[in-house]
Amino acid sequence: MNSSGTKFALGVYTGLFLVFLYAPMVVLGILSFQTGPEGGPQFPIIEWSTYWYQHLFGFTPPSRIAPLPINEALFRSLALSVMTMIVSTVLGVSSAQAFRRKFRGSGVAFYLIVLGMMVPGVLVGLGMALVANVLGIDRHWWGTAFVLHVVYTYPFAFLVMLAILNRFDPSVEEAAWSLGVSPIKTFRKITFPLIFPGVLSAMLFAFTLSYDEFSRTLFASGRDLTLPLAIYGTFSVEVHPNVFAFGVLTTIFSFALLGVYAALMTLSIRRAKRIAIQEEA
Amino acid sequence: MSAVLKLSNVRKSYGDLHALNGLDLALPEDAYVALLGPSGSGKTTLLRVIAGFETPDAGSLTFKGKRIEGIAPHRRDIGFVFQNFALFPHLSVAKNIAFGLENRDIDPVADPKVLAARVKDMVALVGLGGLEERAVTQISGGQRQRVALARTLITEPSLVLLDEPLGALDANLRARMRSELRAIRERCGVTFLHVTGSESEALAMGDLVLVLDQGRIAQSADADTIYNQPQSPSVARFLNCYNLFEGTLSSDAFIAPLGTFPLGGTSPRQSGKPGYAIRYDRIAVRPLTDTVANDEVRLEATFVADEYSGAAINSFFALDDGRVFEVESHLSQTTPNALTPQTRYALVWKRNDALVYA
């Protein structure tokens, strides 16, 4: 659009918007270098130090501030997220595949699935806790919390796959059938490789949602904590900059993951181009 | 001659649209069959029903003596070449060609040496030498066409369906591929059913030409018969070389709004509706003052414009009711006189050259 005045104003606004988004993170980053163990999570910075980073890894002498239970909680969070990712992606892919044909009740089925992402975690968590109570089942992160995580992430995976399959040209599948290849083998060798990027993003989505999820887990995990629950535990007690240090580290870790992903993508694209050029020569 | 494929009273509707309306056909073995149908005539639906991608609402399909309506596409042994080629984008040319042989349910070829040998033969047959390791996204349209063909032929089906196979190619390539397709088919000895909307393509390629009109086969004959003796006014219209008139039939003349055309000797064909057709190249243009012989028919019209196409001149006339009338003069046969626009002329043809329908 040509109205450059409007464009400039909106550009400035977007800049401010990004500042708004990042401000707490910047503050968090600054405060993570607070001195410990007396320094609290507020300004002013008494003295710059990496105390809290060391505290995270257990390198500091014992103080009254309990370290975050990173090892076990981290393991549980990762395991839970991986399990959730696999199950919800499998469910998402197969449900989206079912929706490629019209069938009666597809409207009801669609909304039933999408319902999973529209019910807040508190409600579903409460309901599951009640069910566990009444039926006398124990609550565990790998049982009651796991099923709730899938309830939450499966609709996202489903919608992503639905969008991908809607744009998928079925004539390559029909071509495979006409060559005598069974539908199952066709799915394995033709359809799946072609929708794989979509499957990958569905998996990524599901993992991210599950990893940070805590309101469902709050009611349904029983005694062993996942990482978000461990952090939530510090809410009502005092907050210390070790939490901030942890936040900085996880953000850097996510950046690293993204960097690896981008590098792999660029490499594979470059490799495909190189093979093409070699062929020409 | 036994029929490799026989359809009987096949119906397929989409809501109110009757794509196939009680269709019967029989395809001979080892023949090149062309199916001519304008867009929207249901020709793609017909192919998809034969291949098994769609199920008919009613009717029977018999292939090599067996009923196949309920059988899934991958068990029918019928090959399909798609209009957009539908090549597997993540596989190379060689892998595309080998795919069916390697992965089919019945009799897959497991030995890589045998596979490689068969792929090599097929590559030579369709003329794709040197391109085996290329990605299918990096070859030209004509080459993709050949990959699609090779991929299907290597599985040695008993019938190959081709959905507008030359539609995506430019005119030069299309002309060349016509003869190549016929040659390839002859070497393989299998029946091709080639569907097209182009009447010149259908007439050029088919040993047998089927004309599809409103969900039924309107005529099934060799190209010569179709061109010279279309069975109904609809078929005549598809051929794009007949002037058509509606009207009523009396015992010795055809009465059209514009005039009465006396009939020649042959009895009218039965086609459901009265009609009168005269081919473009059977008409002579004469000055108004010229006399008309006893066996000729005369119609007056105003000359509008000429179209020169190298071997012939097509002249367009406006009839008194505003419709267009076309005359084709082949330059090897005659040297037509120059015509003046907006002048009236007499269009004359022999009574017997006209096709009359009852």
Next chain:
Amino acid sequence: MTMTAATTSDAPSETTAKKVSDKSLWLLAPGILWMLLFLVVPMLMMVYVSFWTQTTFKISPILTVQSWVTFFTSDTYLSALWTTVRIWLIVLVATLVVGYPAALYVGLFVRNKTTQTVLLVFCVIPFWTSFLIRVLAWRPMLGKEGAINLILQALGIINTPIEVLLFSELSVVIGMTQIYCVFMVGPIAFMMGRIDPSVIEAAQDLGAGFWRIFRTIILPLTMPGVVVGAIFVSVMVLGEFATAAALSGRKVNLLGNIIVTQVGSLKWAFAAVVGVVLTILMGIVVAALLRVVDLRKAL
């Protein structure tokens, strides 16, 4: 080839049609079953338990409406309901007002596709830090000795620190807006990207000014994005309790907070009542929003 065509001609096409829908059913069954068992059943259980009798630490299946009466006759709980609705509305409008211009800029004004992606990625990056940590990060921002007050004082804009920034309803609204506004920007920017630029160019050629184009072309075409964003934000805000707990110092009590505290003291039946109230509220909101746009078609 003497076939009796007529009699069996219909049967094969029927069986293939049935086979097709059977396969669909098998593919769909696990997912539907999962949702029925682990979503519908817990919700139904919540409704059921809301009618159970609540003694001090136990509940028993004797049906009664006592807990319901307690909820609707108590000022505390009714004001919590009102607070929830109020904060939801404010945050919804705030995320829309804050997020829409940014989405407008990124989706429509930024021509370069790479820059667009980069900007969108920048908007998403904060999400990789745990939600709870991001909530906590607002405390040192908003406090009396927080970053905002320090900066404003250093710039000389104010002389004494603004106290109401932290531990008030305002802090909850600010925190929630920042955390959830990206869920507005995403869907809206997506719909912006789907607007055909030649439509806007045509309108400009015909002499329409920016506001006219915005009102008649851009706004209607991005409505599905607004609705999707509104649904996301509403679901999250209505179910909120952590932000309120962290930033309001127990002053702001949302329905979510009540559920958490009641569960903490094992008052299951009462928690269930609050849960059902929240569900009904959610149902009304989502149903109203879905009437504005048909989601399935938009996909």
